[in-house]
Amino acid sequence: MPDKKLTVLIVDDSRTVLAQIESFVAANETAEVVGTARNGAEAVQQVSRLKPDLVLMDIVMPDVDGLSALRLIAAKNPETRVAMLSSVGAMASKAEEAFRLGAIQVMSKPIDEDVLGALLAQEYERARSAGGSRAGGRQ
């Protein structure tokens, strides 16, 4: 078992998606879900409070959408690594905007578990080589 797991915040307005990703991350021994949020405003608050290593965030959400939240997170917590995971993630206009705002990856739904697994592994290695997980207190 790793010393410090990669801490993950999941942001999606769908309970279905939250359950799916939580279950996928739970099965991964190098990562753990430290929080969830149902819209962009909650996500911004949770990022400041939990300081997760990685945020997996939807784009189309009520009230504050994922791209607006990404802009706010990049301004308030620029060190946060955010990957977008959205049904509109394959739209060039949305993906390009997300990359411009600082997203480290834009994935489309349905979720490709190989791609998500590779992202978790990459971010785990990155956090570890950077001198341990920034928010790795939870084990």
Added chain:
Amino acid sequence: MGVQFFGQYLIECGEVNAEQVRAALNLMDVENRSIGELAVEGRLLSKADADKVNAEQRHRDMPFGELAVEMGLLDEEQIDNLVQLQWRTRLRIGQALVRLRHLDRARLDELLIRYEEDQEPHRIENLELPLGLEGNALAPIVLDLFPNMMMRVARISTRVGCGEPIFERPDFSVQIAVAVSGDSGLLVGLVGDEEFSRHVAAKASGLDPDRIDADMLLDGMGEFLNVLAGNAMAIAERNGIELELEPPRAEIDVGSGFVFELAVNVGTAALILKPL
């Protein structure tokens, strides 16, 4: 892989990283000309008139070309020519990555071929649509993608029947829709019985079917529609159609819509499409 834009594909293949894609997008921003800039460069419009259109755009959410036509500064043929010129001369993401030396030219050619092969299952075949849906660019894409997405998300085998105008509200226990607004706006609805909806929600969430409550039934069906509509929009966008997706809603006004019977191997269900 699913429907993707080329930059994502390159990242997922490990050819480039997000920083390199970001640098390529910045280069594209610098090099690619807007319709207004092309019109001024082509002497179809004075700089002062282009500024007037830009100023008007701050108050009205309309494309430059449409506004310029409305203001009597350009005609539709000129706009069509400018759009084609923009399309032909546009620096694309792969070319920008080569220019920045993040990708080799020969490697780009190979990857473009692989990308086209990867996206081949998402090419849309011509479908016959009922009168009233003809002319809606999104509807045939949704119909074509439906079986593929239903299999990927819920492992349900599906054949989509012919569309019929709706005369009365379909009698199914679970009903949900997503609205896609824009050039080819469309309400995409999915209605199903308990067995079908529970199966979709369970497969989409990974939860045991017994743990699916009434709220989750709707949520799971709604999430499927999100995925279906989002992927269809990505394909439509490649043809220059601008669309926005709204979150799912349970209240469906199906008047003047069309119902497509679904032959499914779990429960019973139907798809509803209504131009917006």
